[in-house]
Amino acid sequence: MDNxxxxxxxxxxxLYLLLAFPLVLLxxxxxxxxxxxxxxxxxxxxxxxxxxxxxxxxxxxxxLGLMVAVFFAATLGRREYVGMVxxxxxxxLPLTPDATTGTPQPTASPTPLPPAEPDLEACIPGQxxxxxxxxxATVQGEIQIRGSASIPNFAFYKVEFxxxxxxxxxxxxxxxxxxxxxxxVDVWDTGxxxxxxxxxxxxxxxxxxxxxxxxxxxxHVQAP
Numbered sequence: 001m002d003n004x005x006x007x008x009x010x011x012x013x014x015l016y017l018l019l020a021f022p023l024v025l026l027x028x029x030x031x032x033x034x035x036x037x038x039x040x041x042x043x044x045x046x047x048x049x050x051x052x053x054x055x056x057x058x059x060x061x062x063x064l065g066l067m068v069a070v071f072f073a074a075t076l077g078r079r080e081y082v083g084m085v086x087x088x089x090x091x092x093l094p095l096t097p098d099a100t101t102g103t104p105q106p107t108a109s110p111t112p113l114p115p116a117e118p119d120l121e122a123c124i125p126g127q128x129x130x131x132x133x134x135x136x137a138t139v140q141g142e143i144q145i146r147g148s149a150s151i152p153n154f155a156f157y158k159v160e161f162x163x164x165x166x167x168x169x170x171x172x173x174x175x176x177x178x179x180x181x182x183x184x185v186d187v188w189d190t191g192x193x194x195x196x197x198x199x200x201x202x203x204x205x206x207x208x209x210x211x212x213x214x215x216x217x218x219x220h221v222q223a224p
Contacts, residue, residue, distance in 0.1 A: 157203065
């Protein structure tokens with residue numbers, strides 16, 4: 001066993017470099033999936049992107065665990081630990097490695113997005129606007145969403161919702177025809193949601209792929 005620890009210590013740097021390659025790939029894949037989550041038009045696309053994000057994050061966590069295992073095994077393989085007798089699992093090991101033990105690899109964690117908030121200033125009459133339901137309205141059962149989605153070089157719009165205090169929006173409907181004071185969503189069954197406060201937003205995108213600031217209102221869903 002001591003010989004195994006010594007070999008790990010001998011090749012410690014190479015093992016870190018070997019593990020760093022899949023770690024970087026997994027983190028890049030997680031970032032790409034998170035970007036796709038934010039830009040998904042439909043619920044199925046959002047679900048697939050969200051699944052890829054969590055799988056990539058899980059894989060990155062596993063690789064980080066391997067790096068930590070290599071660090072501790074390499075520490076036991078250093079000269080000062082070779083031949084050490086550990087009589088029980090309660091034996092005391094150094095809590096903080098000194099200058100000769102190297103520096104553990106830092107663990108990476110995703111930065112959570114701040115919760116979304118209502119933004120009425122981004123609502124532009126006749127261009128990017130939700131007129132029904134109104135901001136602060138209480139709704140229940142099946143409702144219709146009306147408003148305007150018409151900007152220069154219009155490409156498409158999407159209407160999304162999210163529970164208040166979160167930042168992940170689900171798409172209710174997307175459309176490729178501009179609307180001016182018209183129906184954006186024919187029927188939305190709020191009875192499928194848990195009663196509470198929700199954010200409702202309209203995102204309009206032009207042909208260059210640039211999204212206008214979302215018109216975002218707050219509604220309260222009441223139990224049927």
